[in-house]
Amino acid sequence: MRAIARRAARVQSFSLTTGALNAYVERVNIGKEATDLILNDIADRILRGVETVQGGVHEALFEPVIRLGVTGLSRSGKTVFITSLVANLLDRGRMPQFGPATAITAAYLQPQPDDTVPRFDYEAHLSALTSPEPHWPESTRAVSELRLSFKVRPAGLLGGLTGQKTVHLDIVDYPGEWLLDLGLMEKSFAEWSAEALQAARDRAEGEAFLAVLDAADPSAKQDEPTAKSLAQSFTAYLQSARAAGYSDCTPGRFLLPGELDGSPVLTFAPLPAGEAPRGSLHREFERRFDAYKREVVKPFFRDHFSRIDRQVVLVDALGAIHSGPKAVEDLRRTMADILLAFRPGRVGRIMSLLGQHKVEKILFAATKADHIHHNQHPRLTAIMEALVRDARDRADFAGASTQAMSLAALRATVEETMEHQGQSLDVVRGMTEGGKQAAFYPGELPEDPAHILSPARKGAERWLDAQYEIMKFRPARLTLRPGEGPPHIRLDRAAEFLIGDKL
Template sequence: MGVGLTDWADGLTRGVEAIGDSISETFFEPVIRLGVTGLARSGKTVFITSLVANLLDRGRVPGLLAAAEGRIEAVYLQPQPDDTIPRFEYETHLTALTGPAPHWPDSTRSVSELRLSLKVRPTGLLSGLSGVRTIHLDIVDYPGEWLLDLGLMDKSYAEWASETLDRLARRDMAQDYLVRLRATDPQAEHDEATAQGLAQAFTDYLTAARVAGFSDCTPGRFLLPGDLAGSPVLTFAPMVAEAASKRGSLLREMERRFEAYKARVVKPFFRDHFARIDRQVILVDALGAIHNGPQAVEDLRHAMSDILSAFRPGKSAFLSRLLLGQKVGKILFAATKADHLHHTQHARLTAIMEALTRDARDRADFAGAQTAALAIASIRATTEDTMPHEGRQLEVVRGTLLETGKRAAFYPGALPEDPARLLSPARAGEEKWLDADYRIMSFAPAPLSLKPGEGPPHIRLDRAAQFLIGDRLS
């Protein structure tokens, strides 16, 4: 089947599914499909675990209006509707966070799903005409690195390779790959050992870049290969040649594998998972990027722009064919780990999050989708305090350090009121902050003693839930 006919068939299938979903919601029980994603160390697993726990036990969610008004009569877990997707291991993760020796659960490695059903009394005119109704919340967890791969769909191999190598030229951790690349003739006859060596060196660079705090580490499956590890579809790397690739050359094979990656890895993910999402939260470790310096912040800004492109189908021929009018209604950008800052700085963190996505949001036509930014902590691991320092009072947080297990007070530095103080040196390519030193520590989850009906303590998780699903619970 040709590419055009395949895309048409995929689009027709999505259209039929969308009509079926609409009929199901109209005549049966509505379903909200909430996508949860984020880049490395942003806390997706903790977010989902705490969200579910706080919906099941609603003692800490005054910002979710349906709960505050007492209209949510019951919430319970149900088997997920898709038998082919792994279940999100909620119980295991909750035990890790709330057990006698609390620890952070393992991070997201692939797609998983969980269904939460809510019995809700409607408001307004419907309240007198209908009784309690059931609303299903299907939470879909997937790695943010896979979302960034969308940007590959409308690029040729040459375009991707040129952009990637331009980025690598400015990063120290890429030097080993660049040395190997310079010693390789792209037009030489394809040799599998050479291809594997280049792909491994490129993967090593991506791994080091992610550890260093950089966000745009595509292709995403190179970092999370799963059962594709070692396959030809993950055995390519960026190369640039002055002339068109020759038949049988290493460059030609790299081009072929890049196209295979798009067709056999990226496209199925968006067709089977992303295209069915109604609401989306994107978790961002903005504090980690600030700690890692201006270049990491600028890289994060570009990554946010690329992520937002996934919600603008008019900008992508691939998505326009795939979605056929299906759209995400709300998109929340949540800056996580707000508990690493005193609450007096939370508004500044939110402003920085808004600024990181401002350019992309201003350019984008979201066809009615609402976007918002918020500073949150899915589970609060610290307490707040003040302590004297050089004749003044510092507003600090206290918690258990992850590396040593010792209790400590921590002052990360004051975030600027004007986000431009961070974004301007980031855009200018500065290597370090000129007038400040922003630090971050890793805290272990605090031991919890929860009362009946209380979920884990958090910061603004209820407001995030209200933005994402509150209108559907009315």
């Protein structure tokens, strides 16, 4: 509590300083408008600090809040993961590996605490998955939030004396593409341009954009038609690269612009090094790049990402393997870059009282495990562990707890064994996008992850000894008994790792 008193004293001292600052700015003849801006900024920071302390004290002492961030790159299954997780935490009949399941006496959805963030549309997404003609819900396109509250019966001898406690789970859903943008904060326009242009040259998808860039003169006077042409061509390249399985497609808002679509802050592109006279296209693109970091990336980190203390990163590892060695190596580097955006480690009780947050636990999960037979799940998990080895080592060193696993938030297939050319094949069967039942054999994943990662690190164009196929399945029709959530694979183990200790 002494730390809280010291923090309050600093806040009071800070407020007294505003009078001295006001006298100073009058002496140096700063205009009234500038003075008001400075004082308003200081007042805003003081208020934010006081609210943070108050919120931290209330949460730590009365109703603890777990802030769980859910992210992943496009098509990794974030929306389905959150929907199935919430449904299975409300009805825990399929959660045998979730330790606190028997201690939870009630679970219910509440209004989210932040009125300025869209609510995760859980009911609509669950309806899409459980309707008579089930279909996949709309994917994540912006930040959203959902609060799930638990009444928990404490364990141990004192459980009967203390009574039930309330614990809130705030789930924050945000696009992984936006998370990658945090890495731009420490890069200059020249550094980012060099990396982005090199990536475009190494990929067939970048040819059209490079042709448009070659026809432009970055040192010429800036004009908006040229700027739009370059930005649109660069965006088309990023979309094609993402569709081809590449992960490092930044800036992320070019792919998911939201309300910023068409704005100047999204109208720039990487340019080769060269002269940048005042008023030139190069100088304007550099200014817009800095504005993107300041007006888009920094507020996202401040308002959403910096408050998260548990994190799950969903990865479509099977999709990357299907796309080839280059996509796998790109995914490995992206996973390492994603961890740099986190602040892994543990926060002491006093720091948590003051509203300080670090990501204490990170789960790296390979999704769509139902697309392969269960006897290959250990191999997929081993590949996932190898893919994120660099990222996990850094997090473990910083004091965070990490885990890698393979899972399916919603099981869309069943398993069978078929005879094919005198051999027994372990297959999965499900409803294809075309509406037909089909059995599918994706190929054997290697027992040694090095057989995947070594060709990827060496820049191989394709797999030498095998091809790994994928198939898109529709969600299966569900018949849920009372008390059961949707069928899944290891979602209970994921929940146990992420929030079990807090309940």
